[in-house]
Amino acid sequence: EADIYQTPRYLVIGTGKKITLECSQTMGHDKMYWYQQDPGMELHLIHYSYGVNSTEKGDLSSESTVSRIRTEHFPLTLESARPSHTSQYLCASAAPGTDTQYFGPGTRLTVL
Amino acid sequence: KNQVEQSPQSLIILEGKNCTLQCNYTVSPFSNLRWYKQDTGRGPVSLTIMTFSENTKSNGRYTATLDADTKQSSLHITASQLSDSASYICVVSDRGSTLGRLYFGRGTQLTVWP
Numbered sequence: 001e002a003d004i005y006q007t008p009r010y011l012v013i014g015t016g017k018k019i020t021l022e023c024s025q026t027m028g029h030d031k032m033y034w035y036q037q038d039p040g041m042e043l044h045l046i047h048y049s050y051g052v053n054s055t056e057k058g059d060l061s062s063e064s065t066v067s068r069i070r071t072e073h074f075p076l077t078l079e080s081a082r083p084s085h086t087s088q089y090l091c092a093s094a095a096p097g098t099d100t101q102y103f104g105p106g107t108r109l110t111v112l
Numbered sequence: 113k114n115q116v117e118q119s120p121q122s123l124i125i126l127e128g129k130n131c132t133l134q135c136n137y138t139v140s141p142f143s144n145l146r147w148y149k150q151d152t153g154r155g156p157v158s159l160t161i162m163t164f165s166e167n168t169k170s171n172g173r174y175t176a177t178l179d180a181d182t183k184q185s186s187l188h189i190t191a192s193q194l195s196d197s198a199s200y201i202c203v204v205s206d207r208g209s210t211l212g213r214l215y216f217g218r219g220t221q222l223t224v225w226p
Contacts, residue, residue, distance in 0.1 A: 004155075042116075042201075042216040043156075090155050099143070099205050101214065103155030 003027050006091050006104035013081055014112050021076045021107045023091030031094040032074040033101060036060060036087050043090060049074055081111045114139040116217035118202050124223045129192055133220045135185040135202030143205040147176050147187045150199045150219065159187070159200075189222075197224045 004025040013019055025032065030051045035043040035058075045058030049068040063085070064078050074093075078085055088108050092101040116137045125131050137145070144163045148156035160169045160176040162185070169176045173190045189196055199219035206213050 006155075040121075040218060040221070042218045045214075092155070099214065100146075100158065100161070103157070105155050106153065108153065 004091065004093055004102055004104040006089075006107050008107060009105060010108045010110075012110045012112065015080075015082055017081050017111075019078050019081055019109070021089055021091075021109070023074045023076070023104055024072050025074075025093040025102070025104075026072060027093060027095065027102070028071065029093035029095050029102075030071065031096075032068065033092040033094075034058070034064075034066060034074070034076050035090040035092065036062065037090055037106075038087050047076065081109075083111045085109060086111050114204075114206065114215050116202050116204050116215050118200075118217035118220050120220060121218070122221040122223070124225060125192055127192060127194055127224050127226050130188065130190050131192060131222065133187045133189075133200050133202075133222070135187070135217060137183050137185070137202070137204045137215070137217075139183075139204040139206050139215050141206055142180065142183075145176075145178055145185050146203045146205075147174070147185075148201040148203055150201055152198070156201055156203075192222075192224045194224050194226060197222060 007022045032049045034047040037043045044060035046062040047066040049055045090106045091104040094101045119134045146161045147159045150156040162178045175188045178185045201219040202217040204215045
């Protein structure tokens with residue numbers, strides 16, 4: 001079992017609210033990722049980070065932003081949530097020199 | 113275009129039976145192929161990883177095969193258990209990417225009935 005944590009596990013909020021999804025890992029991994037996954041669909045990369053102060057957008061256009069101030073922490077923020085943001089958000093991390101990604105349990109977000 | 117296609121989309125089997133899931137990919141260059149198991153409401157967990165030179169890899173009741181020439185992989189589950197009910201995702205990594213870019217299939221939803 002990987003030591004990567006996500007909070008909250010479930011979140012139901014109203015349109016227009018600002019939210020932050022938390023992701024932390026205790027493995028000292030340099031690379032971290034955020035994926036969006038809809039039911040029955042593949043994971044889509046929305047953000048990634050090589051290390052502290054490094055963040056990049058992924059393949060899927062997303063209105064979210066991320067920050068990487070500490071190695072172990074990679075939060076994702078939505079400034080104004082909309083129903084189209086309803087999805088499962090998965091965080092992952094990988095050690096230096098490897099592309100083996102370890103996934104957190106995910107956050108199921110519902111925007112009403 | 114780099115793609116990973118899985119079949120079947122869903123599968124129902126009885127407990128104790130065997131099954132085989134398929135994965136075809138067009139990712140190039142190729143570094144490795146993984147099979148992940150994703151329980152409902154959880155993140156994916158790696159089952160097996162195979163590089164170009166490997167054609168079989170086992171993990172308990174799970175056996176993965178890889179044919180790098182035809183760009184096909186399969187995951188065989190032996191003597192299925194109720195706990196095998198999950199989505200099985202094929203993931204391919206491209207070579208030479210410092211990011212370690214992964215391409216995900218949509219998964220096969222396996223349901224094991226008692």
